[in-house]
Amino acid sequence: MFLYDVVTPAEIEEMFSLPEGSVRRDLRRSKFRQSEIRKSGATWLITLREAKRVYSDYEDKIQVKKDWNWVRNYIDSELNPVLKEEIADFLDDAPFDRIYELYLDGIEGAGIDDGEEYISFVEWFYRFKESAEEWEED
The missing domain is CATH 1.10.1660 (Multidrug-efflux Transporter Regulator; Chain: A; Domain 2)
Structure with missing residues (x-):
C-alpha cells in the first residue's frame, strides 16, 4: 500500500x-x-x-499468477495487523498458511490463467468469510 x-x-x-x-x-x-x-x-x-x-461499488481486481510463491508474496504484501488478526480468527485453529492455499484455490477454481484479472486478496477474503458465515448459519 x-x-x-x-x-x-x-x-x-x-x-x-x-x-x-x-x-x-x-x-x-x-x-x-x-x-x-x-x-x-x-x-x-x-x-x-x-x-x-x-x-x-468498486470491485478491486488485480492480475494474478497461479503460482504458490507469487500468491504467498502477494498476500504478505497486503497484510496489516488488523487483517492478519481477522484471518487468524477466521482460520480458528488451522495454520495461517491455509489462507494462501484457499486464495490459490479460488484463482484456480475461477478458471483464471496467469496474467488474467481476479479479485484482490482483501476483496476475496471478505467475500469468502461472509459466504462461510452464511453457510454456517444454514
Whole structure:
C-alpha cells in the first residue's frame, strides 16, 4: 500500500460529491472494513479502494499468477495487523498458511490463467468469510 493510496474523509467527500460529515457518519456506522481504515491522531485514513467500494461499488481486481510463491508474496504484501488478526480468527485453529492455499484455490477454481484479472486478496477474503458465515448459519 502506497502513501497516495489512502485518503481522508474530507478527500472522499470531495471525490464522491458527498455532504460534509458523511464519511465520519459512515465510520460510526461501521460501513468500512476495519483492516482498511485507521486513525492517525485526529485524522481517519481510509484506503482508496475501500472508499471506492463503499461509495461506488468498486470491485478491486488485480492480475494474478497461479503460482504458490507469487500468491504467498502477494498476500504478505497486503497484510496489516488488523487483517492478519481477522484471518487468524477466521482460520480458528488451522495454520495461517491455509489462507494462501484457499486464495490459490479460488484463482484456480475461477478458471483464471496467469496474467488474467481476479479479485484482490482483501476483496476475496471478505467475500469468502461472509459466504462461510452464511453457510454456517444454514
